Amino acid sequence: MVSQEVRDTVKQLFREYMERRHLRKTMERYAVLDAIYSIEGHFDVEDLYKLMEKAHFRVSMGTIYNTVALLLDAHLIVKHQFGMTAQYEKCYSCETHHHLICTQCGKVTEVTSKALRNTIESMKFRNFTQTHYSLYVYGICVSCKRANTRKLKKQQKTNKK
Amino acid sequence: MVSQEVRDTVKQLFREYMERRHLRKTMERYAVLDAIYSIEGHFDVEDLYKLMEKAHFRVSMGTIYNTVALLLDAHLIVKHQFGMTAQYEKCYSCETHHHLICTQCGKVTEVTSKALRNTIESMKFRNFTQTHYSLYVYGICVSCKRANTRKLKKQQKTNKK
DNA sequence: GTCAGTGCAAACTTTTTGCAACTAC
DNA sequence: GTAGTTGCAAAAAGTTTGCACTGAC
Numbered sequence: 001m002v003s004q005e006v007r008d009t010v011k012q013l014f015r016e017y018m019e020r021r022h023l024r025k026t027m028e029r030y031a032v033l034d035a036i037y038s039i040e041g042h043f044d045v046e047d048l049y050k051l052m053e054k055a056h057f058r059v060s061m062g063t064i065y066n067t068v069a070l071l072l073d074a075h076l077i078v079k080h081q082f083g084m085t086a087q088y089e090k091c092y093s094c095e096t097h098h099h100l101i102c103t104q105c106g107k108v109t110e111v112t113s114k115a116l117r118n119t120i121e122s123m124k125f126r127n128f129t130q131t132h133y134s135l136y137v138y139g140i141c142v143s144c145k146r147a148n149t150r151k152l153k154k155q156q157k158t159n160k161k
Numbered sequence: 162m163v164s165q166e167v168r169d170t171v172k173q174l175f176r177e178y179m180e181r182r183h184l185r186k187t188m189e190r191y192a193v194l195d196a197i198y199s200i201e202g203h204f205d206v207e208d209l210y211k212l213m214e215k216a217h218f219r220v221s222m223g224t225i226y227n228t229v230a231l232l233l234d235a236h237l238i239v240k241h242q243f244g245m246t247a248q249y250e251k252c253y254s255c256e257t258h259h260h261l262i263c264t265q266c267g268k269v270t271e272v273t274s275k276a277l278r279n280t281i282e283s284m285k286f287r288n289f290t291q292t293h294y295s296l297y298v299y300g301i302c303v304s305c306k307r308a309n310t311r312k313l314k315k316q317q318k319t320n321k322k
Numbered sequence: 323g324t325c326a327g328t329g330c331a332a333a334c335t336t337t338t339t340g341c342a343a344c345t346a347c
Numbered sequence: 348g349t350a351g352t353t354g355c356a357a358a359a360a361g362t363t364t365g366c367a368c369t370g371a372c
Contacts, residue, residue, distance in 0.1 A: 024345085024346050024347075024351055025346075025347095026345080028353070045336085045337085046336090058354095060355070062339090062353070062354070062355080063353060065337065065338075072264075073264075081244075082242075084335075084336075085335080085336065086336085086337090100286055100289045102289075103234075113284070116280060116281070119280055120277070120296070120298070123277065125272060128300055128303065129306060130298050130299070130300040131299055131300045131301070132299050133299060135281070136294060136295045136297075137289075137291050138291070138292055138295075139286075139289055139290045139292045139293075140292070145290060185326055185370085186371075187327065188370095189327080190327090206361085219329095220329085222361095223329070223330080223362095223363085226362065227327075227328085246361065247361085
């Protein structure tokens with residue numbers, strides 16, 4: 001459960017962003033932001049569309065894409081591209097985390113490491129000002145590893161016959 | 162220029178991979194691998210298709226997608242999803258590098274940092290066996306930053322009038 | 323000879339665009 | 348009133364799939 005406080009804060013930040021950029025503060029934009037901050041973890045535009053429809057605030061896909069682009073620019077959400085569809089997640093008052101991605105089943109797990117985070121955030125680059133980052137660690141999750149071991153043993157058994 | 166030695170080695174590795182998996186070793190698959198190892202830096206399937214066409218070895222998009230999937234599984238290439246199209250790059254005998262991505266113009270720069278690489282690669286995760294990783298650092302490149310400063314100054318000037 | 327792999331085209335999915343209607347300013 | 352924003356539908360872009368033909372084993 002996300003606190004009302006966070007929702008109010010991000011709404012205020014979004015308002016300030018839109019004023020700075022001379023954009024119109026529409027109901028739809030606030031509704032998209034609020035829907036996003038009610039979601040824990042990753043979501044794609046389809047998820048968001050369905051969630052808002054269920055909450056009886058239907059907005060078109062075009063508007064969702066438009067608003068998501070603004071929220072990205074305002075640094076209120078971050079974008080990930082794990083597979084073919086873009087995934088997003090809220091990022092205000094959320095710990096920066098790293099992603100473990102199983103190359104076999106596609107499962108994404110989040111892990112935090114303060115040490116690693118500090119190392120990356122304190123890096124300086126020539127001709128580049130860092131705002132944020134994403135670390136994707138690929139490998140095999142434990143359930144796929146076990147499944148592979150079982151499969152291999154089965155094959156060896158068959159070959160012996 | 163990629164040495165012939167590397168090309169021969171990856172061909173051999175791919176051959177072994179296909180034999181292990183009981184896959185057919187076709188001309189098309191070797192041609193795709195060789196084309197990929199002639200490319201420096203990132204490419205997408207479109208680039209690869211055009212390159213091969215120019216080299217008078219036309220293969221269908223379907224075959225390219227098929228072969229690229231095998232090469233990913235064989236760990237002979239890695240996949241990136243910076244924008245909407247998937248980008249790939251060869252990864253045998255190539256230094257692991259990190260990517261700086263400008264959120265404004267989309268330009269991708271590669272940087273290496275042995276210290277960071279060691280930090281990430283030496284990390285242990287519960288229930289997860291790491292094979293490789295991608296680090297994407299987002300921010301503003303120096304040319305966009307300069308352009309923004311100019312733009313801002315111009316605006317302030319106009320406002321004063 | 324068999325069947326995995328290929329080329330081609332159609333289908334599918336995700337995202338972008340064009341346009342009329344609407345509404346924040 | 349004006350122009351940015353929305354909804355809708357059509358288009359575009361990237362990737363996958365179905366099917367007949369080919370060629371690796």
